Amino acid sequence: xxxxxxxxxxxxxxxxxxxxxxxxxxxxxxxxxxxxxxxxxxxxxxxxxxxxxxxxxxxxxxxxxxxxxxxxxx
Numbered sequence: 001x002x003x004x005x006x007x008x009x010x011x012x013x014x015x016x017x018x019x020x021x022x023x024x025x026x027x028x029x030x031x032x033x034x035x036x037x038x039x040x041x042x043x044x045x046x047x048x049x050x051x052x053x054x055x056x057x058x059x060x061x062x063x064x065x066x067x068x069x070x071x072x073x074x
Contacts, residue, residue, distance in 0.1 A: 026058070 034042070039053070046056035 043053050046053045049056055
């Protein structure tokens with residue numbers, strides 16, 4: 001596991017738009033190779049947020065993607 005402390009709270013989706021995206025059909029696969037330590041840390045964060053690792057990673061990617069897009073469009 002990582003030596004870095006967790007500094008972020010749970011990744012709950014707040015806005016109605018984010019909730020709508022969360023219910024969208026997940027029909028694309030992404031194969032991702034991770035170091036064991038990173039996967040273990042993601043699994044720990046996912047458990048703390050009551051999510052599977054895949055669902056947790058989707059939320060992280062959505063936050064990054066739509067936050068970044070908002071900044072570009074802003």
